[in-house]
Amino acid sequence: MRFWLLKAAGTLEDEELFLEYSVITIGWAELSDLSSIRNEAQVKRIMLEKYPGMQDERSSAWAGEIYSFITKIKKGDLVAVPLKTRNEMLIGKVIGEYEYRQISDFVRHIRSVSWLKTLLKEDFEEEYDVDLSSPETLSLIEAGSEKFSDITKIKSLGVLLEELNFTLDELGSLKERLLELTYRLAETEEISEVREIAAEMEKILTEK
Numbered sequence: 128m129r130f131w132l133l134k135a136a137g138t139l140e141d142e143e144l145f146l147e148y149s150v151i152t153i154g155w156a157e158l159s160d161l162s163s164i165r166n167e168a169q170v171k172r173i174m175l176e177k178y179p180g181m182q183d184e185r186s187s188a189w190a191g192e193i194y195s196f197i198t199k200i201k202k203g204d205l206v207a208v209p210l211k212t213r214n215e216m217l218i219g220k221v222i223g224e225y226e227y228r229q230i231s232d233f234v235r236h237i238r239s240v241s242w243l244k245t246l247l248k249e250d251f252e253e254e255y256d257v258d259l260s261s262p263e264t265l266s267l268i269e270a271g272s273e274k275f276s277d278i279t280k281i282k283s284l285g286v287l288l289e290e291l292n293f294t295l296d297e298l299g300s301l302k303e304r305l306l307e308l309t310y311r312l313a314e315t316e317e318i319s320e321v322r323e324i325a326a327e328m329e330k331i332l333t334e335k
Contacts (some may be wrong), residue, residue, distance in 0.1 A: 130205040132257060133196075137233035139212045144230050149300060150237040151206055151219070153196040153265065153270040155189075160227035161236060167194040192265040196236070197225040206240060207268065209259050216251045218244050304331060 135154040145151065158177065164170055171190035175181060200206070200221055208217040223239030230237065255268050285316060305328065312324045 128203055128205065128327060129201070130207070130211075130255075130270050131200055132207050132259075132263075132266050132268050134259070134264050137211075137231070141231055141233045142210050142212055144234055145208065145217065146242065148230055148234075148237075149219075149240055149242060150230065150234065151208060151221075151240050152234045152237050153193055154233065156229075156233050156235040158193075158236070161193070161197055162225065164197055165196065167191050170194050189264070192263070193236075195265055196238070200238060207246075207251065207255075209251075214248050216246045216248055217242055218246060290302055293330060301331065310312070 132136050132273050133151055133153070135152055137152075137154070141152075158173060160172075161170065167187075167190045170193050171186050175191055178186075202221055202223065206220045206221055208219070209215075210217065219240035219242040221238055223243050225335050226239070227235060228237055229235050246254070248259060251257065255270055257268060308324050308328050308331075312321060315321060315324070
């Protein structure tokens with residue numbers, strides 16, 4: 128398992144599509160389907176055919192990033208995507224191979240992901256010693272196995288069911304208590320008792 132930093136967000140609408148469709152993109156939507164690509168040289172050739180005036184050094188770097196997105200990112204790898212419109216990072220697990228599918232004008236070269244959590248950018252930079260202002264679009268993050276474990280830690284189904292049942296029991300008791308107070312409120316005309324009941328209801332609702 129590897130951890131990738133991918134800085135290829137588009138507009139606010141594109142970022143919402145990342146969440147809605149559970150995908151990541153490398154950008155470069157103007158390039159056609161890259162499914163048949165076998166090496167970086169092929170990617171570079173396609174880029175230079177599209178942009179013949181592109182500098183050789185830059186085209187090599189970008190071709191390497193695109194090729195890594197298509198072939199080197201593996202299912203099960205983790206990916207961190209900084210959002211341009213919010214001070215947050217999306218953290219997800221890659222669950223799909225490369226696809227060419229038009230989701231928007233910007234989002235066409237994609238990989239499917241399962242989003243796991245969000246982190247504040249400053250917390251992410253400090254935790255993983257990453258500079259989000261670096262020029263690379265795609266790069267590897269050096270992180271130990273314990274940090275991977277923290278990201279991917281998911282509660283078992285049994286634990287989730289136990290917590291859900293406990294919450295439902297609490298809600299049931301809360302409903303019964305509020306109904307009891309409501310009946311008392313309806314039956315009394317004493318101002319002092321009304322105030323007492325109202326205060327107790329407010330306390331219950333505030334605590335929950």
